[in-house]
Amino acid sequence: MLGRWLWSAMVLGAFVVLASCSGPGGPEGFLASGLCSTSARISLRLNGAAVFEELGGGACALRLTPSTASTAGSAFSVRPVALGVDGTFSVAFSFTMDEHAWAGADGIAFVLQGDSPAALGEPGSGIGYVGIEPSIAVEFDTFRNESAPEYDPDANHVGINVHGDPRSIVTYSPAFDLATGERRFAWVDYDGVTLEVWVSDEATRPAVASLWLEVDIVALLGANEAYVGFTAATGSASSRHRLRSAVFSTTR
Ligand SMILES: [Ca+2]
Secondary structure (H helix, E strand, C coil): CCCCCEEEECCECCECCEEEECHHHCEEEECCCCCCCHHHHHHEEEEECCEEEEEECCEEEEEEECCCCCCEEEEEECCCEECCHHHCEEEEEEEEEEEEECCCCCEEEEEEECCCCCCCCCCHHHCCCCCCCCEEEEEEECCCCCCCCCCCCCCCEEEEEECCCCCCCEEECCCCCCCCCCCEEEEEEECCCEEEEEEECCCCCCCCCCEEEECCHHHHHCCCEEEEEEEEECCCCEEEEEEEEEEEECCC
């Protein structure tokens, strides 16, 4: 399709490196070499409370929300990212959650969606992705919403959610705390059949996946492309949610 961008990503240090290509014409140029770079900033559309932050020492973060009540933020690729064969992709990212008010809330999500680069879901228990459709999200949920215990097993879990539905299809509760303020690491791989998620308090991917789901992502999205990004939100309790690195690849 004329004008359709093929996006892929490469690793450089701990930060986002998004590369833009355009069909047979080949690479148009690298869009980014880290969350501090101009190219990273023009590759992502920021919505709601999301802003880029300089952390000093040449490091940057994508702060999805500050620790203020009832807010949400999202950042999505400005154009659909072409996925690999049968929708395959890999992403590795890290995040921090700190400055908790009350219990801290509500969490961060990695999201593939077919709606819009401006998509921003519900705050609070919606973690900024609830209501975005079509979509598939991996949520890192730090607040147990007692009004809906069927989808919040505890205040420290990872879940896979489709079409902006807050009820996770599968969940996993790590032994470590997601929201100590220290960096947490996650990896999401899709081979065209099974979506696998790993989460760790260390930078090395664990040998065994934390949770997984057999899902047809191309059918779910209705396309072999998606707006790729992250969301976060706060409710009556709040935390500062910051993406610290992200590497998205379709090169499997
Ligand atoms: Ca929750």
